[in-house]
Amino acid sequence: MNRFAVIWRKEVVDALRDKRSLMMLAVFVFIYPLIMWASLNNIISKSTKADRETNEVVVIGAAHAPTLMQQLKQQSITVVERDDMDEAAITALLRERKHAAVIRIPETFLAKYQELRPSPIELWSDSAADQRAKLERVQLVLRNYGNSIAQARLLAHGVSPAVLAPVPIQEYDTATSASRSGKFIGAIFGIFFVATFYFCLNLAIDTTAGERERKSLEILLAQPVKPLELIAGKWLAGALICGVGLSLELIVGHFVLTSMPLEEISLSWRLGLPSLLLLIATSIPLCLFASAFEIALAMNSKSFKEAQTAVSFALLLPLIPVIVVPMLDLNTQSWMYAIPVLAEQTLMLELAKGNSVAPLAFATTMGVSLTLALLCVGFASWKLKSERFVLGV
């Protein structure tokens, strides 16, 4: 058997016996899909609840404005009539959060209305309560009520109601449900790809700094094995664990997304199984890069702990594109495919939107990660030969 394959097999077997490695794998395979499920579920249940729930407002002095009451009912807002209350009583009532708002119509309302003078209506709400959607509907009804009175009065004076609305705004939302979901799910999947770096973290450290810490590195270096074979075996063992972890995570994520009633929040997950497999295949170079990068970094440390600290700091790097770039709110641009993690995230985003992706984008994504991986492997095996490294074992 090839020597690098001997090392590869030993490291894989060793990692599979390591509870820490397996824990890491299990946690990251399930934790992100779980977080995603929880956050999406939260949004879905909220939006469906808003539809089902009755919108109740308390009205004081309802008898003074019967037309308003009718318009509220037409918008399926339930009116609960009450006697007059003071401010403290209204505050206490709103704090119960059963009602979105309290409308108080003063006794003088009708008299002022008939004299064509401004006739105020009080709208009480608690902005700390999470009732904005309901409150906005009440406000809309109140605004329309005022407008309809103005229109009627203008008409009585022979003026066209069109005067009141010289520039009617017609709103259009061009986001299709698929492109909206692309942005949202793309952001979540960016974090998915960051997990790549955690799958092989333990293996990368254990087979380099760990090997040095348990004093087995010198005897290993003294075997008839070339430094490149040694690094390649460890590197591909890490990449395998990474690949398995990432595939499982994406598959679990895929099933979570397809099983959820995403249409309730006008989102969609348009990734078919072939696209999913394509995405997993495209992510393999990222696994190779993650493993190589961590090995090249961890081999410089004297102990497991030291390596853990160094690598943890370095792992903030892949977070930058994933967090900063979505904040910039850019459109998909070709340079994004040249940055590992961001590239995979962008690809996933485009595929989730149902867009087709140019072959060049796939090639760039894979090529950049693969090149970086090979550079890291080259560096690591060069380092393994250096005298300074040997003296440190």
Add this chain to the structure above:
Amino acid sequence: MIKVDNLHKAFGNVQALNGASFSAADGQIVGLLGPNGAGKTTALRVLFGLLARDSGTVSIDGIDPATDPIAARRQMGILTDQVGLYERMTSREHLRYFGELHGMKRSEIDAGTTDVVELLGMTDIIDRRAAGFSQGQRLKVALARALLHKPRNLLLDEPTRGLDVMSTRALRRALHSLRERGCCIIMATHVMQEVTHLCDDVIVIAQGKSVAQGSPQALCAQTGISNLEDAFVSLLGTEEGIAA
């Protein structure tokens, strides 16, 4: 057969090896004696091609480890001063891993394993994982992995440390039988008793230089002192040498 001539190696300002010359013939056990920091570990690391020498020549069965470290290492069985084992692997798996790294076939590894297990008396630990092994048990596994591929040359750094009396005896028997098979064995040690019992030849090295080489009897005769330990100290030329 190991030959070293006028070996020099410096780390910055520190001259670790400063003209070490010695040879170890096939079928001989050669003791490498020297105070701490004399350059023993550096010399061994140059021999198995981990460190490059500044000047001098090295030959392992005619192979220079600087030009072909892989071929040189195939001829060698190595026990370093640090016994590093993989906690989650059994002794048998250790042997299999290192046997495969030496390019041995599965059947050769199995046969070799049976041999060394018997030679070192490690039946009780062969299928146990290394976590929780005692110092002596760890050393046995390390020795077994050095012997498995039946190397022509053995480089052993303090092979008896941590071994109980029975295991030390087993090791001695093993070394004797390897010598009979024509192995060339170099062992660095601090135990004078081992040297007297085991070694055909002794190399004394101090401050990176080989001070003397000869049989224990010859060294005693050379210094005119009958006790090997006193002869050793006398060869170093200073009392501090051994205490340092």
